Amino acid sequence: MEKVMLNNGVEMPLEGFGVFQIPDAVQCEQVVYDAIRTGYRLIDTASAYGNEAAVGKGVARAIADGLAAREELFITTKVWVNDMGNEEDAYQAVKTSLGKLDMDHVDLILLHQPMKDYFAAYRGITKAYREGLTRAIGVANFYPAILTNLCETVEVMPAVDQVELHPFFAQAGALENMKAYGVVPQAWGPLAEGKHGIFTDPELTAIGSKYGKTAAQVALRWNVQRGVSIIPKSVHVERMEQNIDIWDFTLTEEEMAQIAAKDLGHSEIVNHDDPAFIKFVLNLH
Numbered sequence: 001m002e003k004v005m006l007n008n009g010v011e012m013p014l015e016g017f018g019v020f021q022i023p024d025a026v027q028c029e030q031v032v033y034d035a036i037r038t039g040y041r042l043i044d045t046a047s048a049y050g051n052e053a054a055v056g057k058g059v060a061r062a063i064a065d066g067l068a069a070r071e072e073l074f075i076t077t078k079v080w081v082n083d084m085g086n087e088e089d090a091y092q093a094v095k096t097s098l099g100k101l102d103m104d105h106v107d108l109i110l111l112h113q114p115m116k117d118y119f120a121a122y123r124g125i126t127k128a129y130r131e132g133l134t135r136a137i138g139v140a141n142f143y144p145a146i147l148t149n150l151c152e153t154v155e156v157m158p159a160v161d162q163v164e165l166h167p168f169f170a171q172a173g174a175l176e177n178m179k180a181y182g183v184v185p186q187a188w189g190p191l192a193e194g195k196h197g198i199f200t201d202p203e204l205t206a207i208g209s210k211y212g213k214t215a216a217q218v219a220l221r222w223n224v225q226r227g228v229s230i231i232p233k234s235v236h237v238e239r240m241e242q243n244i245d246i247w248d249f250t251l252t253e254e255e256m257a258q259i260a261a262k263d264l265g266h267s268e269i270v271n272h273d274d275p276a277f278i279k280f281v282l283n284l285h
């Protein structure tokens with residue numbers, strides 16, 4: 001498992017495990033425990049997922065059973081839009097998340113969306129960072145223009161920008177922009193949330209057969225090989241095992257280009273340029 005050095009010197013595993021859409025607390029605790037037992041060392045949650053307490057319990061049980069030490073684990077959570085109206089709300093949201101996780105610090109706090117007063121919210125998580133409540137700070141869904149505006153303005157550069165990245169939405173330009181600012185790209189939906197027939201895609205399957213790998217493993221390998229951190233989610237242990245078994249093969253340059261050519265140039269999961277989507281999110285709470 002490779003690690004990547006963030007722009008403040010903190011090391012982050014290049015692959016982690018996401019827990020979006022696991023609302024059941026009992027299942028989520030077990031899934032987190034299973035993921036750590038399988039070898040994942042990064043767990044990605046968010047206050048909006050409603051499962052931080054379950055994640056904390058799964059992590060605590062794994063540590064108690066000797067599967068990993070806290071220092072080996074990298075825990076990410078996110079501040080949701082309803083706590084992004086001002087600096088103090090965002091700062092307090094970090095403390096609330098820590099309380100639910102039952103941890104004295106996390107490893108990464110992200111602003112979940114570039115919505116409401118995200119500069120004030122960024123100052124809130126910067127304060128939490130300076131107080132040691134998190135080892136790094138970053139953002140999610142900050143597309144090139146707004147990421148640029150943020151990076152050109154703030155005192156503490158974001159370490160990570162977590163955006164949708166998979167073969168059908170490759171975002172090469174966004175990656176170039178992040179690289180220019182030393183921001184590590186992290187893929188949400190690295191398996192396209194199962195869309196586009198990704199698991200049976202003929203090209204990904206054919207490439208995988210050369211290495212004894214599945215289409216899913218080829219899609220994940222493609223992202224890490226271009227320097228993108230990935231956080232695939234699965235509630236099934238055999239898929240967790242499959243998704244982390246990507247570190248013993250290397251795609252050729254031709255295969256990397258062939259996969260990049262599958263890019264549709266737009267998301268079919270969410271459109272951040274659509275005013276209706278922004279209003280929908282703002283009205284969730």
Ligand code: NDP
Pocket residue numbers: 017018019020021044045112140141162163187188189190191192193194199216231232233234235236239240242243
């Ligand atoms: P993914 O691209 O990881 O896809 C998850 C889906 O793929 C699930 O339905 C899962 O099913 C299925 N799956 C996983 N592995 C396999 C496999 N090997 N073969 C077949 N099916 C498989 O989508 P996510 O949206 O979950 O993204 C990953 C993580 O990114 C999230 O969990 C979350 O932590 C984060 N995220 C962040 C967002 C943001 O705005 N910052 C937005 C969305 C996600 P099953 O579980 O049944 O196995």
